[in-house]
Amino acid sequence: MLTPKQYKLLMFINKTTKETGCCPSFDEMKDAVGLKSKSGIYALIEALVERNFLRKLPHKARALEVVRLPKLKPSAIVAEEKKKEEALLNAMVEIPLYGKIAAGTPIEAIADENEKFSVPYEMVRGGQYYALKIEGDSMEGIGILNGDTVIIKKADTAQNGDIVVALVDNCEATLKQIKKEGPEVLLIPKNDAYEVRRLPASRVKVQGILSSLVRNYH
């Protein structure tokens, strides 16, 4: 349908008009698709207009409109994206470190937007993740220790038995195993020194599921 260059240009035009609200100029386009002369852009745009992907208001500058987008990506683009994905596999990703969460007595999970935690991309593929620093020993029984960093996948539902970040009464967050019992929810610590909390389901919100754990010794 489209050549890779045409596809790439069309996507760039679509993206920038949506992001900035105004159409890019030919020079901006040539930089974006990696050409050194805008005559090439002209040819690509003519082709896209002819195929009815773009419309241009005649005798106007910066006046292109995306008519439609192709359903299929050119195979060259698909291959390129696969390569990018592979590159990501060897890259690191920063996820927000939202602060400390009690594995003992519950405290608020403080949302400090500035702190970041770096993890391998594979750990956080497909989904939104954040990190929390464990404070307390209530989950010691399953090897989650004071000072560990846990990586949480955002979710608002969980299976019975999952370790979840649970928000109680909209003000205190805690890491516990969850178990549903009819209209009630059990928050189960993994340390005999702590007691299971039994709460009406309405007071408990799941904010994420434990996905990984990282501990540094020295």
Added chain:
Amino acid sequence: MLTPKQYKLLMFINKTTKETGCCPSFDEMKDAVGLKSKSGIYALIEALVERNFLRKLPHKARALEVVRLPKLKPSAIVAEEKKKEEALLNAMVEIPLYGKIAAGTPIEAIADENEKFSVPYEMVRGGQYYALKIEGDSMEGIGILNGDTVIIKKADTAQNGDIVVALVDNCEATLKQIKKEGPEVLLIPKNDAYEVRRLPASRVKVQGILSSLVRNYH
């Protein structure tokens, strides 16, 4: 679609109309977008009317109406995409994954050169590191569980109390806490079901010190 100036003016008109309840005058607009003459504003407005972003009630002053605004992506999405790009630049380091090590009965640390484990660079800064997969439960007491991956810093000496990879009789490697007692060395599991091994120092070689731990839950 729009030129940058047109976009800026449209946004200004939209904003002030909503905030003050009445449309700004041409002079206010020229100050807002940084022009010194309002004739330019006139031209911009004509262009916006022509593109159907504005409507003006004829023979009225301060009588512009915003018909529509260009569709923008939510800024959150824009920011997220930018972050993804930046993530590509973040480097990860691959360290050898030497195979499974018993945290229970000792087995050989199999040196499989091909397997790699990716970790954030910060975790393995300054020193040589390798990864091992934990098999067994002998270190459960300090939160090192079956299936965990531990990151070991190469070293041939250790402090009392360190968790080390110890090679016994040059053939079996195991992860244990180490303690020196005169001519002997104690290898201490952290699970009451296992017994402390007491060996002459000559039979035990330290091959590394536990540095970090990574656990994946799902």
Added chain:
DNA sequence: CGTTTTTGTTCTACTTTAGTTCTTTTTTGC
């Protein structure tokens, strides 16, 4: 009401930015 002030429109002249067309060069695929 008519006068003053504010506001909008038009015109000219000019600069900058953007789009088009053409020729030459490079790349690509048989």
Added chain:
DNA sequence: GCAAAAAAGAACTAAAGTAGAACAAAAACG
């Protein structure tokens, strides 16, 4: 290695933006 396609580059045309002034129309005001 040759023909076709793609890209680069220069030269040109067109549109957008800038500025100032003159003027017309609408709003404000006593």
